[in-house]
Amino acid sequence: MTATTFIDGLSLGAIYALIALGYTMVYGIAKMLNFAHGDIIMVGAYTVYSTLLWMGKPILAVIFAIAVCVILGVVIEKVAYKPLRGASPLAVLITAIGVSYLLQAIAQLAFGAKAVPVGLPRFPVLHIGDKLVVNVSTLITLGVGSVLMIALTLFIKKSKIGRAMIAVSEDRKAAQLMGVNVNRIISLTFAIGSALAAVASIFYLMQIPNTSPTLGSMPGIKAFTAAVIGGIGSIPGAMIGGVLLGVVEKICLSIPALNPYTTAIEFAILIVILMVRPTGILGKKIREKV
Amino acid sequence: MAGYFKSIRDGFKLRNFTNYILIAAALILFLILELTGVLRRSHANLLAQVGFSIILAVSLNLVVGFLGELSLGHAGFMCAGAYIGCFVANQLHKTSLPPLVTLIVAMAVGGIVAALFGFVVGLPALRLKGDYLAIVTLAFGEIVRNICKNLPWFGGAMGLPTEQYGTHLFIVAFAVVLLMLILTQNLIHSKHGRAITAIRDNEIAARAMGINVVFYKLFVFVFTAFFAGVAGVIYGYYTTPVIYSSFTFNYSIEILVMVVLGGMGNITGSILSASLITVVNFVLQSNLSGDQAAIKYLVYALILMVTILFNNAPAFRPIKEKIGLQAILSRVRKKFGLKHPSENPEEIVDDSAKWHRIPTKIKMDSILSTDLKPADDGTLEPDPRQEDKHE
Numbered sequence: 059m060t061a062t063t064f065i066d067g068l069s070l071g072a073i074y075a076l077i078a079l080g081y082t083m084v085y086g087i088a089k090m091l092n093f094a095h096g097d098i099i100m101v102g103a104y105t106v107y108s109t110l111l112w113m114g115k116p117i118l119a120v121i122f123a124i125a126v127c128v129i130l131g132v133v134i135e136k137v138a139y140k141p142l143r144g145a146s147p148l149a150v151l152i153t154a155i156g157v158s159y160l161l162q163a164i165a166q167l168a169f170g171a172k173a174v175p176v177g178l179p180r181f182p183v184l185h186i187g188d189k190l191v192v193n194v195s196t197l198i199t200l201g202v203g204s205v206l207m208i209a210l211t212l213f214i215k216k217s218k219i220g221r222a223m224i225a226v227s228e229d230r231k232a233a234q235l236m237g238v239n240v241n242r243i244i245s246l247t248f249a250i251g252s253a254l255a256a257v258a259s260i261f262y263l264m265q266i267p268n269t270s271p272t273l274g275s276m277p278g279i280k281a282f283t284a285a286v287i288g289g290i291g292s293i294p295g296a297m298i299g300g301v302l303l304g305v306v307e308k309i310c311l312s313i314p315a316l317n318p319y320t321t322a323i324e325f326a327i328l329i330v331i332l333m334v335r336p337t338g339i340l341g342k343k344i345r346e347k348v
Numbered sequence: 349m350a351g352y353f354k355s356i357r358d359g360f361k362l363r364n365f366t367n368y369i370l371i372a373a374a375l376i377l378f379l380i381l382e383l384t385g386v387l388r389r390s391h392a393n394l395l396a397q398v399g400f401s402i403i404l405a406v407s408l409n410l411v412v413g414f415l416g417e418l419s420l421g422h423a424g425f426m427c428a429g430a431y432i433g434c435f436v437a438n439q440l441h442k443t444s445l446p447p448l449v450t451l452i453v454a455m456a457v458g459g460i461v462a463a464l465f466g467f468v469v470g471l472p473a474l475r476l477k478g479d480y481l482a483i484v485t486l487a488f489g490e491i492v493r494n495i496c497k498n499l500p501w502f503g504g505a506m507g508l509p510t511e512q513y514g515t516h517l518f519i520v521a522f523a524v525v526l527l528m529l530i531l532t533q534n535l536i537h538s539k540h541g542r543a544i545t546a547i548r549d550n551e552i553a554a555r556a557m558g559i560n561v562v563f564y565k566l567f568v569f570v571f572t573a574f575f576a577g578v579a580g581v582i583y584g585y586y587t588t589p590v591i592y593s594s595f596t597f598n599y600s601i602e603i604l605v606m607v608v609l610g611g612m613g614n615i616t617g618s619i620l621s622a623s624l625i626t627v628v629n630f631v632l633q634s635n636l637s638g639d640q641a642a643i644k645y646l647v648y649a650l651i652l653m654v655t656i657l658f659n660n661a662p663a664f665r666p667i668k669e670k671i672g673l674q675a676i677l678s679r680v681r682k683k684f685g686l687k688h689p690s691e692n693p694e695e696i697v698d699d700s701a702k703w704h705r706i707p708t709k710i711k712m713d714s715i716l717s718t719d720l721k722p723a724d725d726g727t728l729e730p731d732p733r734q735e736d737k738h739e
Contacts, residue, residue: 091479138653141661147478148418149660152608155601156652159645166642271642279486279597286483322494325487329472332484336475 071304072203077281080251093154096278102259131252289341399521405622413613416548424489427595429577433458434584462577470569507591
């Protein structure tokens, strides 16, 4: 394993962690799995593609992608998930799968099934010392990703809204009695999660400059896996899980003997961790109450 | 396990005739069409597809509808069964065995291997619940697919070429459906089936009633995986080559759509919706080309969302009570003066005379006399300790 592989892994891990944060926050606060979260990345990628095609300004593309994803995330929550509040988790999960299919089908009807190239600006490759070869985009991903994660942690811990979020995730009814507007907190959670997904989609496009209707499904499932490994509902857990999965993926890809089995190894890690700790690395133990 | 077969032997009945009649009538109708040469080749293939879709939907329904756990890896079991069953079939085709025997052996091998995988997936199911289990089944499906893609015996990225069985495949498929219905419906209506639904409704309460949750969870996973594997072998015979890319997560969702549309926990519903979706799929696929194929997924998405929202959202409850299927059926029943099967009072038999009474050996005297201690001369005097307390 070279240092380059490790840095590439950290950067991929940052992408996974950003997506995983969306899963984990929604799970913690709305107590549901937002299966359509991966497809929000895809919508973000297509927004970047369209904006670059029409206006050609990368900064505008970034802003539009975040705006579109935030609006979409909140709308999905209002239309598909809010009517099911209090229904069985299975029902909500199946609806979320339905939303995921809907987004993919619409994208395919609008843009076609083929992958289209996205014209983001190319970044130079840096040679540090003799061995270390790093793309600048990798460093940007790593830097911006870390800053966002630190900012999010501070926001949740220090701000009033963030503490309201923690309160809702711990006990929704009690939080409501204390004057927290639960519906607004849930909408805000979806908004933050979708914004992070939009940022992740831009980083993803910097690594692989193509987008297709199924772009979001694999990173989505991997990030979900990362969130579960870290303990779903736990914000530091999502970061740890994401980075772990990203580094493991890059290491496996760099070893020829393991290369074809990368996906299998990643999912096997998930199963092993869940066998040992059924609620993930940092997950809280669920007490069964009668 | 022995208990399961014993109870099956004791109470073996052909229950829920609608389903058998449905399948048998379809089988006989299409058999006549086939023998008279009316049935076209493409339609015979469609029938085989309907057959294995029913097997997949009913077996997934057992996990989702009856055990109440979401499995997103059903295509993974199918993949394991298809690859290994067809691999065995390819070896047997070199010998002089008749094709039907080869197919049956392949189905048995594919089913058993898939059942082993079901056991392996069932193990984490014992510790995990709900969403965690769903992601593990999904992960498992992807692992199976990833390994099958890379094993050199299975043809790698090109897929495993298989022998074709011809147009008679649908007869075998429907025979398996009938067999599975007999097993499944007897299981559901036995005490084991009631134990499984008890776990779904409240696991803690079920455990408190002495139900062996570990055994039943593993059992359901093994049972459903077996039939998914058998369906995989039929699939392998239906299409060539068997290729890893057909068993994606999306295929698992497709089976889930069938179960949800038919109604979770309703076998007849699964049969009907599996047939309907397969036929609709066939029609859409032969009429839509290129990017329009996405309409299929649009339809799936709408089915999933509308069915779930209609059935679960509190906002839709008044509408559901007016125009829902159950409401319409009960109105029809009222009109004709019929009763719902569950309302039939004759079904409840008073068998209290057969119950074993537990003999009570507690003597009332021993309870009542605790406070009084007999004196040496036999007369009863108040207990001295009691007096101490009063002072």
